[in-house]
Structures are given as structure tokens and as C-alpha cells.
Amino acid sequence: MSRIGRMPIQLPKEVKVTLDSSKIEVTGPKGTLTHDLPRGIAVSLDDGKVLIQREREDRPLKALHGLTRTLIANMVTGVTQGFEKKLEIVGVGFRADTQGNLLKLTLGFSHPVLFPVPEGIKVEVEKQTLITVKGVNKQLVGTVAAKLRAIKPPEPYKGKGVRYLGEKIRKKVGKTKA
Numbered sequence: 001m002s003r004i005g006r007m008p009i010q011l012p013k014e015v016k017v018t019l020d021s022s023k024i025e026v027t028g029p030k031g032t033l034t035h036d037l038p039r040g041i042a043v044s045l046d047d048g049k050v051l052i053q054r055e056r057e058d059r060p061l062k063a064l065h066g067l068t069r070t071l072i073a074n075m076v077t078g079v080t081q082g083f084e085k086k087l088e089i090v091g092v093g094f095r096a097d098t099q100g101n102l103l104k105l106t107l108g109f110s111h112p113v114l115f116p117v118p119e120g121i122k123v124e125v126e127k128q129t130l131i132t133v134k135g136v137n138k139q140l141v142g143t144v145a146a147k148l149r150a151i152k153p154p155e156p157y158k159g160k161g162v163r164y165l166g167e168k169i170r171k172k173v174g175k176t177k178a
Helices: 059-080 138-151
Strands: 016-019 023-028 031-036 041-045 049-054 083-090 095-099 102-106 113-116 121-127 130-135 161-164
Touching: 016 041, 023 059, 031 059, 041 059, 049 059, 059 138, 083 138, 095 121, 102 138, 113 138, 121 138, 130 138, 138 161
Parallel strands: none
Antiparallel strands: 016 023, 023 031, 041 049, 083 130, 083 161, 095 102, 102 113, 121 130
16 A cells, blocks of 8 residues: 555644545635546545545556645645745846736846736745745646746856755856966
8 A cells, every 4th residue: 555645634623625526625724725536546534634545456546546645735735834935036137026917027138027927826026036936736836936947047157047045056167268
């Protein structure tokens, strides 16, 4: 049996779980998330705990067992605490600013980059060079942070660009004179 999949998920008091035959809905103080359950995976509620079982012992279903448990646990964490990723902008003249539902990035291009913030995500610019991406859905928060980083990834010579907070960039040695 999957070691991760068989672990029960403890539900905090403020979280409400609704089960359907092929869908699970988790509601908490920060919002509501739903997940479609794969075939062969059954979810049950037992005294403030969520239990995940599988029907067969074949390899693909074993993988989905642990994955489903982790996704549901992330949903519970998301609706209670939320998720966040921090990005820092390194470079002279590089900055960020919010304009309504748009994030305006000045990253050394000939024009400012306007990034539309998806629904369910909150983007905060604490300083001009520090961006915080917050949300309930862990996958969506990570995707938005990765898309922001992909606009101008850190370059290997001076490290200029958008990077995750605390990310180490391996720098290359530049050219030397003969």
C-alpha cells in the first residue's frame, strides 16, 4: 500500500468537506476548492479525517493513490492558510508595479510588460523589486510565479532578471583580455 496514500488527512474545525462519487469539495475561511477524483480511488470521511482508498493493486493506481492524498491535503492547507511565492527582481532600473488587475514589469525591454493576474491569485508588490504571489490553489500560485520568472529569467553573467527569493544563481566567468 502507498505510504503517503494511506495516511489520513486531519481536518481543522473550520474546514468543511463535501464528497460526491467522483468529486471532492473543500471549503474553508479562505475559499473553496474542488478536485475530480480519478477512477479507482475512493474518498471517505471518518470522524474529522479524510481517508483515501484504492480499488486495485496495479501500479498506475498506486501512483494516483499517493497523488490524490497529497492534492487533497494541499487543498485543506490552501483553504486554511493559503500559499505564497516570493520573487525578487535584480537589475538596474528593473521594477514592478500593480495597475488594477495587471502587473506592470519594467525589465530592460523596449516596452513595459503587462502581465494579467488570473482570477483567484493576488499579486502584491511590497517594494519595487519584491513580488509576492498569493492564492488558495498551490498549483496556480506556482504556475503564475513560474510565468513571471520566465518573462526575464536570471542571466548567468550578472544575475539580472526575475528569480525566486533565495534562489542561488551560478554565475559564469566573463571574457578575459589576452
